[in-house]
Amino acid sequence: MSRTDKGRRTKSERAERVQDWEADPTLDPTPILDAEREQGASIGRFNLAVVGGTGVGKSSLINAIFGKDSAPTGVGMPVTKGIDYHLNPDGSLGIWDFEGFEAGSAKSPEDHVAEGLGEIAAGPREQQIAVVWYCIQASSGRITENDIRLIRTFADKGLHVILVLTKVQRAKEGITGRWAPSGEAKQMLEFLQDPRDESGNLIDLPVSGTVMTAAVDQGKFGGPKHGLEDLLSQTLETSPEENQDALRVVQQLSLPLKRELAQRYINSAAASAMAIAATPIPFADAVALAPVQLTMMGKVAAAYRIDLKVVLSAQALAQLGVQYAGRAAARSIVKVIPGVGWIINAAVAGTITYVTGQSWMRLCEAVHTKKVNLDDIEQAWKDYGPSAQQVLKYYMKFARMSRNNSRPA
Incomplete structure (x- = not known):
């Protein structure tokens, strides 16, 4: 087989994998609703x-x-x-x-x-x-x-x-x-x-x-x-x-107070994602991160008093989960992280979850302040998604954390 044919097949295989990540029928978006409801009840x-x-x-x-x-x-x-x-x-x-x-x-x-x-x-x-x-x-x-x-x-x-x-x-x-x-x-x-x-x-x-x-x-x-x-x-x-x-x-006076609470949920989710990928997992199994990410998103929505079940249809919620978590989140983010290959390690998992949480928090804040209508959330996500610079910044942060955690005490 020529080098050209081999390169074409590799590109074709990667394209098929991308399509698999974009169409993720196994992803269950209900954790986002459960988390929002349970967190709201817990907050009281x-x-x-x-x-x-x-x-x-x-x-x-x-x-x-x-x-x-x-x-x-x-x-x-x-x-x-x-x-x-x-x-x-x-x-x-x-x-x-x-x-x-x-x-x-x-x-x-x-x-x-x-x-x-x-x-x-x-x-x-x-x-x-x-x-x-x-x-x-x-x-x-x-x-x-x-x-x-x-x-x-x-x-x-x-x-x-x-x-x-x-x-x-x-x-x-x-x-x-x-x-x-x-x-x-x-x-x-x-x-x-x-x-x-x-x-x-x-x-x-x-x-x-x-x-x-x-x-x-x-x-x-x-x-x-x-x-x-x-x-x-x-x-x-x-x-x-x-x-x-x-x-x-x-309270409706201070956005920083809401951010402080939402950030707590994001940090916790990133730590959980790192624990899941402490033993590296294939990209095909990135769906294992989805429940953590969706739960995080539900909790952040609760911090901004956004009732997702009221404002989004079941179809929109399903699309939300497929687009923003699991393999879709991995596909959209890891392409800017150099040299990670097709394996998700702790640093990549922490990065994916953290920057997804940051973007979701910014979007929830925009909805809360009425800068964005939830009807436009699918389009708005592109405007509030993480930049390549943010992904690289937090990847370096989580990579350092991962190295430090792996060192013997």
């Missing part, structure tokens, strides 16, 4: 208690951090007088709304709150409060004895309270041009930094932090909205660890 719900009277700006704060129409509206689930529970449409956010209490009641406001907290504590786990926002309008210029007693009531139940000053107006400093709190807000902040009564005695005010906020622009003489990122950060820091991922998912 974030429950926030919000305290403050009508007009203090609670709804604006909630909508600013958790997205439009997240604030309690209409009739919720009454617990006790002045306390209602509201769920957002997909059940990922619960709002305990502690309204003002009527004067002249047989029970004091703190007794009402204590009673309500007792009922909440005895209720289901998925309704337990993670953090309390105690909201006071900054223009009031003061915190009352009633506020202090209520804050202590929450703290006595082991809850973290963030004191939120709302509708804080600011003014530009003449020299620096920076925005600084003005008027009553500045006086209140100074008082809260060292709270003392009329006799000069230190007031026990058990709050985890104080945040000055304006959920909407305050106009030409009040400055732009502010303090929301600080409030979100303090809410995350003071939340129990078991509730933090739920907050990362449900």
Whole structure:
């Protein structure tokens, strides 16, 4: 056989292999749905208690951090007088709304709150409060004895309270041009930094932090909205660890918080793929990586609250799995990795899974921010897929990891 004929046959064999990878009837895309559903259930719900009277700006704060129409509206689930529970449409956010209490009641406001907290504590786990926002309008210029007693009531139940000053107006400093709190807000902040009564005695005010906020622009003489990122950060820091991922998912203010969660899933999947290929496998068996990759994609979708079953048909999901995982992912990526031949080792498996996850995360983020419609996801994937430079970069990274892991301790 001539060298030319041999070369033609080799090219023909490779073309047949490529066709086999593109048409992968053995690939089951259901792990992506299972993973999204199970991860969403595992993450659970974030429950926030919000305290403050009508007009203090609670709804604006909630909508600013958790997205439009997240604030309690209409009739919720009454617990006790002045306390209602509201769920957002997909059940990922619960709002305990502690309204003002009527004067002249047989029970004091703190007794009402204590009673309500007792009922909440005895209720289901998925309704337990993670953090309390105690909201006071900054223009009031003061915190009352009633506020202090209520804050202590929450703290006595082991809850973290963030004191939120709302509708804080600011003014530009003449020299620096920076925005600084003005008027009553500045006086209140100074008082809260060292709270003392009329006799000069230190007031026990058990709050985890104080945040000055304006959920909407305050106009030409009040400055732009502010303090929301600080409030979100303090809410995350003071939340129990078991509730933090739920907050990362449900909040709509910070994309980096969602990326942080999605990246965790990607790193875990890449490690699992490396373990599968610790003993190198033929490209024909790259489908063994598909469940890991599809599970990763489902978890990342859950981090961005994308319900794939609702927005994609069964046919589209099947095509999604065939196109983005297993042998198809290998075919599209390894061609830019020099010298790997037809065998998938740990470094190649880690690279394939990691860059697929990175691309899927970027695409989910584009869908989440409404830059891409899920109807266009098949075409959009080409725009969000990994570049050759990214593939090579991460291949070198995973190759080093693989060498280090193979060295004796």
